[in-house]
Amino acid sequence: MTSCTFVSTSEQQTDSLGRHIGVLCQAGDVILLSGELGAGKTCLVQGIASGLGVSEYTFSPSFVLVREYRGRLMLYHMDFYRIEAIEEVADLGIEEYLHGDGVCAIEWADRAIALLPDQCLHFELRYVPDIEQSREVRASARGSRYEYLLQRLLTEMKDFARWN
Numbered sequence: 001m002t003s004c005t006f007v008s009t010s011e012q013q014t015d016s017l018g019r020h021i022g023v024l025c026q027a028g029d030v031i032l033l034s035g036e037l038g039a040g041k042t043c044l045v046q047g048i049a050s051g052l053g054v055s056e057y058t059f060s061p062s063f064v065l066v067r068e069y070r071g072r073l074m075l076y077h078m079d080f081y082r083i084e085a086i087e088e089v090a091d092l093g094i095e096e097y098l099h100g101d102g103v104c105a106i107e108w109a110d111r112a113i114a115l116l117p118d119q120c121l122h123f124e125l126r127y128v129p130d131i132e133q134s135r136e137v138r139a140s141a142r143g144s145r146y147e148y149l150l151q152r153l154l155t156e157m158k159d160f161a162r163w164n
């Protein structure tokens, strides 16, 4: 496993980190996101969407488990915050999304971790005490595809990252 921490000091910087990830993504990639409410998971996914060339990212307020966006590749944006039982995710036909032709970005992934692949890129976002606009984004890559992706991301974003 490879891991590192990026430090973002604004919403725009988190978006930009996401955009770099989106540009590097390929079909079948799985990105898991965790962290407290308001930590910036959706902000990172919006960046991923723009990096994938999604021209219109509309966030409907209605509760749905999966939103689909068309870009260079399909983006399947999932949010498991409100699930009450893991069966809801199984019923979604999650396997088809995970092994399909697009990229899956999954918020609150820890709520259905048993159904998700071991090999993935995981981002955990954390508030930085006393610095309102600051977030620590800890990235861990499991599996050679994701280790490669994270190395590439680090090369591009090295000013915002530290190894740990």
Ligand SMILES: Nc1ncnc2c1ncn2[C@@H]1O[C@H](COP(=O)(O)OP(=O)(O)OP(=O)(O)O)[C@@H](O)[C@H]1O
Pocket: 008, 009, 010, 011, 012, 013, 014, 035, 036, 037, 038, 039, 040, 041, 042, 043, 044, 081, 107, 132, 133, 134, 135
């Ligand atoms: N450095 C930063 N990166 C990302 N968002 C930031 C940052 N600083 C402040 N913010 C603010 O934090 C909020 C992040 O909201 P966002 O919806 O992305 O969080 P979330 O982790 O998806 O929450 P939820 O668990 O409710 O889905 C936004 O209001 C954004 O403006």
Ligand SMILES: [Mg+2]
Pocket: 041, 042, 043, 107
């Ligand atoms: Mg969110």
